[in-house]
Amino acid sequence: xxxxxxxxxxxxxxxxxxxxxxxxxxxxxxxxxxxxxxxxxxxxxxxxxxxxxxxxxxxxxxxxxxxxxxxxxxxxxxxxxxxxxxxxxxxxxxxxxxxxxxxxxxxxxxxxxxxxxxxxxxxxxxxxxxxxxxxxxxxxxxxxxxxxxxxxxxxxxxxxxxxxxxxxxxxxxxxxxxxxxxxxxxxxxxxxxxxxxxxxxxxxxxxxxxxxxxxxxxxxxxxxxxxxxxxxxxxxxxxxxxxxxxxxxxxxxxxxxxxxxxxxxxxxxxxxxxxxxxxxxxxxxxxxxxxxxxxxxxxxxxxxxxxxxxxxxxxxxxxxxxxxxxxxxxxxxxxxxxxxxxxxxxxxxxxxxxxxxxxxxxxxxxxxxxxxxxxxxxxxxxxxxxx
Numbered sequence: 001x002x003x004x005x006x007x008x009x010x011x012x013x014x015x016x017x018x019x020x021x022x023x024x025x026x027x028x029x030x031x032x033x034x035x036x037x038x039x040x041x042x043x044x045x046x047x048x049x050x051x052x053x054x055x056x057x058x059x060x061x062x063x064x065x066x067x068x069x070x071x072x073x074x075x076x077x078x079x080x081x082x083x084x085x086x087x088x089x090x091x092x093x094x095x096x097x098x099x100x101x102x103x104x105x106x107x108x109x110x111x112x113x114x115x116x117x118x119x120x121x122x123x124x125x126x127x128x129x130x131x132x133x134x135x136x137x138x139x140x141x142x143x144x145x146x147x148x149x150x151x152x153x154x155x156x157x158x159x160x161x162x163x164x165x166x167x168x169x170x171x172x173x174x175x176x177x178x179x180x181x182x183x184x185x186x187x188x189x190x191x192x193x194x195x196x197x198x199x200x201x202x203x204x205x206x207x208x209x210x211x212x213x214x215x216x217x218x219x220x221x222x223x224x225x226x227x228x229x230x231x232x233x234x235x236x237x238x239x240x241x242x243x244x245x246x247x248x249x250x251x252x253x254x255x256x257x258x259x260x261x262x263x264x265x266x267x268x269x270x271x272x273x274x275x276x277x278x279x280x281x282x283x284x285x286x287x288x289x290x291x292x293x294x295x296x297x298x299x300x301x302x303x304x305x306x307x308x309x310x311x312x313x314x315x316x317x318x319x320x321x322x323x324x325x326x327x328x329x330x331x332x333x334x335x336x337x338x339x340x341x342x343x344x345x346x347x348x349x350x351x352x353x354x355x356x357x358x359x360x361x362x363x364x365x366x367x368x369x370x371x372x373x374x375x376x377x378x379x380x381x382x383x384x385x386x387x
Contacts, residue, residue: 002027005058005077006065013073023080026055057086063097064089070103078106079113085120095119099136104143116151122159130167131160137167137175145176146184152191161194174201177208182217185209189220197226206230210244210253218253228262239340242268242284243348249277258287266294266339267348273301273310274352281310292323293335296362299325300332303367303376304355311364311376315383326385331362 001021004012017023056064059081062074078084084094092100098107110119121132136144149172152158160168167175170192176184189205196202206226209218222228228241245254246268254268265288272281288294295318302311318325333356336345346353361367365385368376381387 001025001058002061005062005073008065008071010071010073013071014076017073017076017080023058023077024083026057026083026086027061054087056088057081057083059084059094060086060088063092063094066101068101070101070106074103074106075109078109084110084114093120093132095121095132096130096135099132099141099144099148100139102139102141102144104141104147107144107147111147111151116148121148121151124159124163133160133172134165134167137172140179142179142181142184145172145181146187149184149187149191152187152193154191155193157193161192170196170199170201173205177205177212180212182212182214185214186217186220189217189224195224197221197224198230202226203230206241207244210241210250211248213248213250213253215252215256218256222256222260228257228260229264239344239347240264240268243271246272246277246280246284247275247348249275249280251279251283254280254283258283264339266291266297267336267345269294270297270301270336270352271349273298273307274305274349276305276307278307278309281307282313285313290317290321292321293330293338295321295323296325296329296364297332297335299364300361300367301352303364303373303380304361304371306368306371306373306376308375308379311379315379319384325364326380327363329362331360332356333360 001013001016001023002025004016059077062071062077078094081094087093088097090097094110095107097103098110116122119132123131125131125134130138133145133148135141136148158169161170163169165171170188173185173188173192176188185205202221203226206218206221209215209221230241240262242254242257242262242265245251245257258265265284269281269284269288272278272284295314298314299311299318302308302314315325317323336356340348342353355361359370365377365380365387368380
């Protein structure tokens, strides 16, 4: 069997394994690559004639000579091997080797027979070394990453979190998001322990889940008590997740944030009106604190964008609260400054930032007339605006 594995003779290996050859027998590797095979890059020459090496299994011998290429008998060999912690010539176990080179089918078979712990996934690597999961994320092995994080159990500490590194612990969530691996990201969110809901990677994940419309990930984050108003200075859409939801017109995400207790929704309300996302505006208008500043700012922005439906709702609120929106008052810029900084507004909606900085809107009728919005101007004149 070892001779057949060493020469990558697929037919003979399959015949021997089918006939009951013991894949766990330990022997002295003596595989020497033929010059033509080396030239074709099929495998590495790792054994010399005078080398003295520790006994190995057939699988360890195979991982010593193969990298990204693997013969067809690899899965069968894994199915019949139990000594999967035997080191190859590179001091790698089977799992380390498979994670490095992406042999997902072999890993799947191994995990069907043994737990990740039994395969050495949780053994702390030596200084300068890497764990199997770390290698899988470093090498962007999607299928293997998913299989290994599914081995985590919520409430039990993930061993890699005890070390520092860019490819372990909660940082794996950022990699999964950057790679577009929704399934891996969801599994990490649901099970990783310990879990800090205010970790920068987690707060950024809230915005990423909204922008990518990964609603199951957003739900999982909120279920793990990530605050629905959590801020992050790295977020491109804006500091408040509700602003991100309004910008991307994601009513489902917005409702999830509101149901989780999102507050300070004034800027999100203005953004929804400015972008014409009326359903998002309606959802916020039901729950937001409708102060005189918000009523005035919303009326002006609705007039600027000819959002008549929103304008009607705001005008009704102005009459109910006796807010004098049709007279000279605080500028929209002054109103918004009470909710967020200029930097946040500019990052959220640059076009709105420029308008309020250059046009200084403060009276809804003037806003509508300046843009030639007949419908908005007509409604305002019919409802108390002073021409």
